[in-house]
Amino acid sequence: MARHSGPAPTLATVADVAGVSRQTVSNALNSPHLLRPETLERVQQAIDSLGYSPNRAARNLRTRSSHLIGLRVDPALEGTANVTMDRFLHSLVESSKDAGYHVLLFSSEGYVDEATVHGVDPVAGYEDLLRSTAVDAFVVTDTYRGNPQAGWLESRDAPFVAFGRPWDVPAATHPWVDVDGAAGVALAIDHVVERGHTRIAWVGWQKNSFIGEDRRSGWVESMHGHGLSTSRLSARGEDTVAFGRRAALALLETERPTAFVCVSDTVAMGVLHALQESDLRPGRDIAVVGFDDSVAAQVVPPGLTSVRQPLEQVAREIVNLLGQRLSHKPIEQPGRLLSPTLTVRSSS
Amino acid sequence: MARHSGPAPTLATVADVAGVSRQTVSNALNSPHLLRPETLERVQQAIDSLGYSPNRAARNLRTRSSHLIGLRVDPALEGTANVTMDRFLHSLVESSKDAGYHVLLFSSEGYVDEATVHGVDPVAGYEDLLRSTAVDAFVVTDTYRGNPQAGWLESRDAPFVAFGRPWDVPAATHPWVDVDGAAGVALAIDHVVERGHTRIAWVGWQKNSFIGEDRRSGWVESMHGHGLSTSRLSARGEDTVAFGRRAALALLETERPTAFVCVSDTVAMGVLHALQESDLRPGRDIAVVGFDDSVAAQVVPPGLTSVRQPLEQVAREIVNLLGQRLSHKPIEQPGRLLSPTLTVRSSS
DNA sequence: ATGAAAGCGCTAACAC
């Protein structure tokens, strides 16, 4: 195609060159089946020779849609949770592209007005993007402590899909996609039971985490399913390496578990610290399993077995639901629960 | 503000309510100093009561700008390089917000061509966004193997700032921001020298990596500055855990270094693997330093000392240069080289 | 199958 240094070509330019009207060019782009093949061909050539692309702003104004999906990202916190979201983000960009959408990122700390001075507004940023019709829809991801955005967005009739179940509002009707954490942990338990372990400890998060309780229930139920006891084999704390280490040291001293299944890779790393300090070798003396299959799990010696969320699939399903929502199709099934897999490495 | 379920308010709606013309409302938004205080106040009230936000598409069409910054993200490769880019991305979103911009993500188009040496077309995706005026500018990040995008974008008069020096085209005039890798490695050398080490090995990338050679030069020059020999103490390979492990095992056998300074955290993890297999303890028997201060460095036992890039500052400088470029201000200084810091942990 | 007219919501240019 040609390099033009002058003004960018418009529909009118193309129409002139092709010797047709502007609408015909528009049709060539949006409803090519309406054109006679020879006309289409001529228009196509004009488009190519001019290097024409339809102006996005004009199209957006006319069609009242931007083909943009909004996603709020939080400031870099440096933890495995963030890392999972980053992996998801890449997948979302790919899936969106396939559906003809781009991803627009915004941050939670924008648009500080009188109403938001008192703390982090869970709804910050959404409002303005919505009212200014900057995006067609949102993907809501930060649902780990309930999902205040969902209700708000629903009341505004804003199209969105959540990555995460409406834990605290079971009656919610908005579309969502989530990963079955309990099933993932059950996978891990099955795996270490198969390796001959019977005293399998759980190192998890505090009770106020919905996700943490879901994963923990996978441990409890799978253990009981195998006829194993969970008594005194569980610890709870924050999502830090330090907590994982402390918990493992305490359990090792009192209960002598032979396997640790952990709510996150971060916590599992702490368990690995503790084993190293106790001169125990992960994978030989004691099995360790993490959750999220982060980069850290891949590179830590000797390699950490970990539950992996199917984030590519999550992204595809989300974009899929978004498409249904935006085309006002009835949504067949508002919630989808996907199954994780287990990535086995030398720690187990 | 009021909740309206009908059609979204426009300038005309606000003008009616405030009893002024549309242009006055527009001025209230864009040039408030032009209004008499009492008029401004009245318009402001009408805006608030209606919950009005200017329509983005209309504004974009008129002003020929979208206030969007385009950034290409590559499919998740699962390595430390990606992780650094993700950390940068969060910072970029924050900095962009402060400048009134949003970040639009796009991906290298279509399917990976088997014939393409480096996997993807370096210019894929930029073209369309540019021609359709979907973004005002680009941030170009994937300059690790030279920067083919830069020349192309310059020839198109496309505003952009690069994260990464124009290694292969020193005469390039486009604005860029980069981190001084050599200085970062020198920091690491100083640190281990201070700890009493003299036989300090370098585990790096192949010669075809500009970034790798830059970091390596920091090792060579700092070593010589300290009067230390670099002879036979260097290894080169890919950015993998496996290579780091092999290199460390080989060096340990033949040269018995007491410290390893590595081109990346990934490679450093491989060195840690090797030490563990050799029953050597990092931080006690042998010092190890990585590069990037990734999550893995933070959580691996016993904690990996690592060079940290000032990505928040990089993002700020980039947005700053972008602002100058977009406002057609003369750019004071097209290239900025920032200094990294050293995060000391127990591995050294 | 193609063309003419209208208008999406906003701001630049100019009048008053």
Next chain:
DNA sequence: GTGTTAGCGCTTTCAT
């Protein structure tokens, strides 16, 4: 300071 006019580039009627 404020109002009037025009038009950014596109798509949606509707006529032919």
